[in-house]
Amino acid sequence: MAGAGAPLAISACTAVTALGPGLAPLRAGLLGRRGGLRPCDLPDMPEGLWIGRVRGLEAVALPPALAGFACRNNRLAELALAGDGFAAAVAAARERHGAARIAVVLGTSTAGIEETERAWARRGPDGALPADFDYARTHDLQSLPRYLRARLGLRGPALALSTACTSGARAIMEAAALIGAGVVDAAVAGGVDTLCRMTLHGFAALELLSRGPTRPCAADRDGISIGEAAGLVLLERPEAAPGAALRLLGAGASSDGHHMSSPHPEGEGAVAAMRMALASAGLAPAAIGYVNLHGTGTRANDAMEDRAVHRIFGDGVPCSSTKGWTGHALGASGAVEAVIAALCLEAGLVPGCLGLEAADPEFRCDIAIANRAAPGLNRVMSNSFGFGGSNCSLILGRG
């Protein structure tokens, strides 16, 4: 992986999405074309929305020694650790490499700000926040990586990345760079982001939310459904994980330098990130078998992305967005979709966009709207774009 070292093994991965905890419900949902979006039933949210809520999250308990980290985001992180043997795989890696040689690099857009929203509602008559509000371990960005570092008994560097909707993908790219530079031998990487009032009301103020379940790439698409999710991968050099079949082959990032919340209309930044990812993997566009689009379901994003992807791939590579299943999990979306890319590689699957009878006729890419069997699928690109003009593309493959 030029620019970030050799290809890395993904020796474990897991996700929690609106479909449920772990990979099994996500895989079953993708194969059975059943999504996880539901009408919003959280209090004090904008009216008439659909969301991707993780059921039962409020009941997840943190270990007593780490109770100070308790917030919706770390409950989601805790739930993720239990899935697919992830915590056990990290423990095994800790035995192999030593705790100091494993980094924790995680992306989030809002960390534990949902906890601050709750504390705000409990302000005293003088306006002061309640004394039990733990800013450093919930609100601050460090909350997420510091929680998982402590929970997993790791001693390597912890980093919290926050680049809006590319955070999870960018965290995986940074983790790979830390291994490539020899700072560590392995990394727990990914993203965790949770539903909060700030996010839902904020996107409502921008008039970017769909009135029903989001339908990316539809001609009459009308916006985003926000979801909450966690996506985690364990990265190591391939020689340290001989049993691992999945690889992170390449990563690329760029900045639009155009506008804070609108993408460059021709997708210049998106094109640059995809080209950098291909170059870092040493691959031609034709080597990619499926592009998992950022595909938020907004008018502007999906049209821009179609143009950008077409510039590189033409109509020769099937593309789709999986946000119809999970919603847009913001700072976790890039990590969750990297995990979905891994599932697609394992299952030989190109999942067609959910809830569409036809793709936008203006689009020129090969947009899949039904699931396609892809038994030889070897390499998948996953795109993430975000506010601030942040772009990131990852390429995953089979070893």
Place this chain on the structure above:
Amino acid sequence: MSALGGRIAGIGLLGPGLPGWAASRPALAGEAPWQAAEPVIPPPALLPPTERRRTSLAIRLALAAATEATAAAPDRAGIETVFACSNGDGAIIGSILTALHDPAGVALSPTQFHNSVHNAPAGYWHIAAGSPAPSVSLGLHDDSLAAGLLAALTALAARRRPVLLCAYDAPLPPPLDAARPTGPAFAAALLLRPDPGAGPLLTARFQAEPAPPPPTGDAPGDALDALAAANPAARALPLLRALAAGRPARLALPLAEDAHLALELTPC
């Protein structure tokens, strides 16, 4: 681990009584007295007026240091960036939290919401610099500067392209300030280029052990040391003081309670 390293090719600074790197060198080198004064945060001249109007204090703070550090760089549009900040845009976060609890109903400002993302200063910087280069924004509470240095030097090692590190933090408004006290607004930026090259050499090594207590310096416990302890970005002050004095230094920046980044500065 082997050490990461790079050459310091530009420096930016804005803090109390520290109105820019060039203007602050004598005070940092101990050649002139340092006097506390409110930092004057200029509007970002590089931005077009429509964008400039939308910038908040935190964005202007970050862009001031980034602008100074790259003022002499002929390749500003090709420089990767790392923005490191603990508090984010406290004024905007506080205002949004207030609006979310308005008994008269919730009405958020769209501009405030998109400016609330942690990478807002990075977004404005890349518009200002006309730069398509990769950028990352991060935070790690008191250890944000160390996290930023680690990310910047790792990017330099990975891609051998110049990287601008910009660390900035401003105080939070009430009532958040009681939960997270922060000293006066402070921003420091370093333009790092691959070694070999011109400029002082900065190397860093991650150490999985607590940072050793700071060595007794030539001015222990002075006012600038107090400033460094009060704002996560001001933790750059010991490094900036060594750079101003043109002297070598070994510094330890905590990166969690049980680990640190060991820095070594070699003047050119």
